[in-house]
Amino acid sequence: KELLEEVKRIGDAVFQGDLESALRYSLTREVGAKKEITGEQLDALRLYIDILEKYFPFGNNGKALLKEIKAVVHENDPVIGLEVRKKVLDAGKPEKKVFSTSKKWIGCLGSTPEYRGYPCSLWKMFHFLTVNAALDSEFKFPHGNIALRAMHGYVKNFFGCRECSNHFQEMSSRTNIFNVSTKEDSVLWLWKAHNEVNNRLQGDLTEDPEFPKNPFPYRQNCPECRNPNGQWEEKEVYKYLINMYDKRNIKYLGSN
Numbered sequence: 001k002e003l004l005e006e007v008k009r010i011g012d013a014v015f016q017g018d019l020e021s022a023l024r025y026s027l028t029r030e031v032g033a034k035k036e037i038t039g040e041q042l043d044a045l046r047l048y049i050d051i052l053e054k055y056f057p058f059g060n061n062g063k064a065l066l067k068e069i070k071a072v073v074h075e076n077d078p079v080i081g082l083e084v085r086k087k088v089l090d091a092g093k094p095e096k097k098v099f100s101t102s103k104k105w106i107g108c109l110g111s112t113p114e115y116r117g118y119p120c121s122l123w124k125m126f127h128f129l130t131v132n133a134a135l136d137s138e139f140k141f142p143h144g145n146i147a148l149r150a151m152h153g154y155v156k157n158f159f160g161c162r163e164c165s166n167h168f169q170e171m172s173s174r175t176n177i178f179n180v181s182t183k184e185d186s187v188l189w190l191w192k193a194h195n196e197v198n199n200r201l202q203g204d205l206t207e208d209p210e211f212p213k214n215p216f217p218y219r220q221n222c223p224e225c226r227n228p229n230g231q232w233e234e235k236e237v238y239k240y241l242i243n244m245y246d247k248r249n250i251k252y253l254g255s256n
């Protein structure tokens with residue numbers, strides 16, 4: 001209860017604990033649950049691990065773990081999901097000093113356990129990766145929208161909520177995700193896509209009453225993000241997202 005109040009007081013922010021839980025859950029429960037990963041799934045996994053290795057905000061031990069996983073997924077075909085799972089579980093031992101907290105959710109804590117959690121943290125992690133790729137002036141990937149491609153491949157091939165995955169794929173092809181050509185446009189594409197999902201889920205059974213699914217960012221947090229007619233000012237939204245998801249602004253509430 002106290003943590004929830006503190007998180008609400010802080011407002012829109014990214015917590016290290018949520019990013020770590022997203023990564024841990026995704027690699028142990030989703031990638032880790034696949035027996036043999038090959039073909040399109042393996043391409044998607046390689047891209048996902050590449051972008052994590054480049055931008056996930058780990059310390060030296062965590063970076064070493066992602067480097068090891070990167071070698072496993074690039075050097076094997078098929079990749080055995082259980083091998084990835086074992087590496088991450090082993091890294092979870094406190095003496096390995098990879099994760100900053102064993103707490104599951106911080107900013108993604110629901111008012112009761114059935115709300116929020118992993119899907120919330122997965123959104124946060126992909127916004128984080130997209131923004132930090134956009135902020136990287138030495139960005140050297142073949143496609144400007146590489147973080148979005150990684151997300152698309154991950155959600156299509158691994159995300160456990162199949163209904164969410166189907167919706168996401170439908171939305172991605174309708175709005176031409178592969179035609180997004182710059183890292184800056186990727187940030188805004190993902191913001192719009194997430195708002196479309198929020199809009200669809202308003203009033204849904206899955207909506208945490210303490211965290212209503214209103215268009216993001218809330219008016220009171222960014223008054224300049226809308227013009228007097230209530231339409232979005234995308235330049236201001238971009239600034240807001242860049243500031244919120246910049247790795248330098250991560251909050252360590254609940255971390256050691």
Ligand code: FAD
Nearest residue numbers: 116119120122123163164167168191194195197206211216
């Ligand atoms: P979330 O929507 O999970 O948002 C998490 C945090 O992201 C917010 O607290 C806020 O800080 C930030 N945020 C919110 N909106 C934006 C934005 N536009 N831009 C940047 N940051 C933002 N559930 C379903 O029931 N049906 C679906 O079809 C479905 N599809 C999904 C598809 C994907 C790819 C994912 C990752 C999840 C999907 N979910 C779906 C789950 C759903 O979107 C929520 O994640 C879940 O209901 C928890 O909601 P939440 O209140 O924690 O906020």
